[in-house]
Amino acid sequence: MAEPTERRRLDDGDRAPNGEEFEVFVRSDGSDPMRHAGSVRAADVDGAYEIASRLFAWHADDVWLCPSADVTRFSTHELADGASPADRPTDPEEPRSREWS
Helix, strand or coil, X not given: CECXXXXXXXXXXXCCCCCEEEEEEEECCCCCCCXXXXXXXXXXXXXXXXXXXXXCCCCCCEEEEEEHHHCCCEECCCCCCCCCECCCCCCCCCCECCCCC
């Protein structure tokens, strides 16, 4: 049985001082799920699409871009000073097991 993971909500400060940061999601084939490929910085979504296409999506059927500022991040890593643990969405007594490696 796997132990419940403790995540902290990370600071949502300015992640892109020179432009806006976008999270890039791609799908290689129409039947595949979207997967996070990485992040890019650009002045606008069109610029982000151009950069993302060159870096991550030259092979992809679909490319989705999401402004990073609209993404709330939770992590097990100690990236934010003074971050408090996030509430678990499920009962902490619920048995869990990892199904991936």
